[in-house]
Amino acid sequence: MLINRKTMLLTVAATLSVTSLAACASPTNTSGGSAPNPAPAASAPAAPAPKPELKSLQIWQKDDYNTYPVAKYLEQATGYKVQYDMLPQDKPQDKLNILIASGEPYDAITTTGGTDFKALYADYAKKGALTDLGPLIDKFGPNIKAAIDPAALEAAKVDGKLYAIPTRTIPFAASSLYIREDWLDKVGMKAPTTLDELVAVLKAFKDKDPGGNGDKNIPLTIRGDASFIDNIVGAFGMPGFWNNVNGKLTPRAMDPAYKEYVTFMADLFKQGLLDKEFGANKDATAKEKFTSGRAGMMMLNWSDVPTIADALTKSVPTAKAAFIPTIKGKDGKIGLNATAGFDRITYIPKSSKHAEDAIKWMNAKLEKDTFKTMAIGEENKHYTFKDGAYTPILPIFTDERNQANNFLTGTDDKNYPTYWQARVRKDPRLFDAWNYMNKIQPDNTRVADPLGFAPYLPEFSKSFQQLNTLVGDYTNKLIYGAEPMTGIDNFIQKFKTSGGDASYKEVNDWYATAKK
Incomplete structure (x- = not known):
């Protein structure tokens, strides 16, 4: 409804007049003098704005x-x-x-x-x-x-x-190889400590049927994006993505030990000691193969131990499992990648x-x-x-x-x-797993990521994901036998020209200053 403009103006004027008179009025006190003007009323504080979701x-x-x-x-x-x-x-x-x-x-x-x-x-x-x-x-x-x-x-x-x-x-070592100890007992062997002992244990898991699965036993299972298996790769001196090789930080693909590692893994695959379906395994798939009682060994993060142990004993009530020691390679090479x-x-x-x-x-x-x-x-x-x-x-x-x-x-x-101490003590199995990898195993078994606190490195950052995928895919193909070992040198050149050389220079320019 529209309000008459004249009426509105008269109302506003009257309001202002009353307000002015009220402001000018001076109340008297009991002695007949004028009381001081009261302090102006404090305005109510504005309500805080509601916080957004x-x-x-x-x-x-x-x-x-x-x-x-x-x-x-x-x-x-x-x-x-x-x-x-x-x-x-x-x-x-x-x-x-x-x-x-x-x-x-x-x-x-x-x-x-x-x-x-x-x-x-x-x-x-x-x-x-x-x-x-x-x-x-x-x-x-x-x-x-x-x-x-x-x-x-x-x-x-x-x-x-x-x-x-x-x-x-x-800082801690996170992942290693987790083994069925009851399978070890059935084949009369101890947890492996060297690459040769590892191969011998996997062969026994394949041939002696400790899992009762016949030819369906899987000696070692991993997920498809884990072509570099923690603990095994450390025995070749490459526990991390980048490793110190003669004073230079070197990516795995450019490491002289890369050929030795993929040859070893391809041999495991040929002998049926590595899950023939590993390339298609997701993380949950590999875990299910282990917890269902079909696999004797898998790569595992210590934080997953309680969940895996519960699932395993549900399937196989008599099952026992634990991490194996850190594997030694030739010349005493050893290492679990440690977070930094x-x-x-x-x-x-x-x-x-x-x-x-x-x-x-x-x-x-x-x-x-x-x-x-x-x-x-x-x-x-x-x-x-x-x-x-x-x-x-x-x-x-x-x-x-x-x-x-x-x-x-x-x-x-x-x-x-x-x-954080409370976190690893929340389950005795969790604490035992963490403690074994990070306290019981010797200090030299844990190799901290040398790039953990590296600053932003443009060349490295630009190409890392692409190079990592490139190397992972190619390594899987070598292990499957889908690519010949004779092509490794050509691949390394492709790696270098795809950003590997530029990353290597940039990383080592920084590393030279970081060591001082």
């Missing part, structure tokens, strides 16, 4: 992030509700590339910190797909600055700018609608008490602390903090290595 993409885990207890705790502690999505377990890089290219509006993306994902991160940053976090952290991230090691933040920079918040890894650098990295894509709030959320997670409660829960509810050691209270720690590490977006680097 954030959208976060995480690495794969078996539990739904959204219903996991840590998610609820973080919502209460930070005030931010977050919708969590996951990357797939297999080929997560492919899915991530699609999401980045399509501009999916995630406010935070967390990936593992391995070399392949670091290379993707650098590539995204170079292409302008990520948000420069430096100014946001300066303004909204005091806890981030206080908690995270400055060296880690520096190593995460691309072209001098910080596009990701790094979560440092706890970043366990994971978290970045904000340019497509985010709430970059400022994403930093505020991650900063709130690094408030000291919030971080500790997120990581290991509440004292005397989730853990006990005695003599400097954190010990989990079971089963509540497993129920409510087993997957807490996947919610990390940066760590309290001074304190987390101590808090």
Whole structure:
């Protein structure tokens, strides 16, 4: 309904007149004097703007992030509700590339910190797909600055700018060969310690039928993207993607030991000692072959031991399994690849609608008490602390903090290595596996990734994923017998001209300065 303009003006004028008179009036006190003018009424503080719901993409885990207890705790502690999505377990890089290219509006993306994902991160940053976090952290991230090691933040920079918040890894050897000990007992052998002993054990697994599967026994199974088998490849002096060869960091394809390794593996395949279907195996496929009782050995991460052990004993109640010692090759070569650098990295894509709030959320997670409660829960509810050691209270720690590490977006680097003790003590089998690989086995068996804290290296980052895929595919073909061994020299030249030479020079230019 339209209001008469004259009526409106008269109403406004009258209102102003009343307001003016009220402001001029001076109330009198009991002595007849004028009372002082009262202080103006304080205006009510503006209500804080509601915090937006954030959208976060995480690495794969078996539990739904959204219903996991840590998610609820973080919502209460930070005030931010977050919708969590996951990357797939297999080929997560492919899915991530699609999401980045399509501009999916995630406010935070967390990936593992391995070399392949670091290379993707650098590539995204170079292409302008990520948000420069430096100014946001300066303004909204005091806890981030206080908690995270400055060296880690520096190593995460691309072209001098910080596009990701790094979560440092706890140094340890992660994967090795896991064997059916009851199969060893049945064939009357001990766990192998050399390459020759390994071959002998695999032959016994094939010929003596310890699994009761007849000719369907699989002596060794692996997943298809694991052509370089942890522990075995270390016996050839190549435990990591890059290894020190006569003082130079050298990629496996350019390592003189590469030919020896693929020859050894091809021979295992020819003899039927390596799963004939390994090239098609996904991670879950290889694990199922082992836990169903068909395979006698597999490559396994120690963090998977409880799950694998439970599944195995469900299928074969009398089964026993454990990691084998670190295998020695000729000239005493030995090595398990040990983590160094970043366990994971978290970045904000340019497509985010709430970059400022994403930093505020991650900063709130690094408030000291919030971080500790997120990581290991509440004292005397989730853990006990005695003599400097954190010990989990079971089963509540497993129920409510087993997957807490996947919610990390940066760590309290001074304190987390101590808090972390609770994680490996949450299951005796888990602790035994970790302890065997990282404490019982000699120190020289663990070889830290020399590029763990390398800065952004343009040539290396540009070609790493392509070269890694190139080498993995070719190595599988050599093992299958689909490519002749006589073609290795030609392949190495292709590797070099496809970016291998440029990466080698760049990496070693940096390494020469890092050693000083």
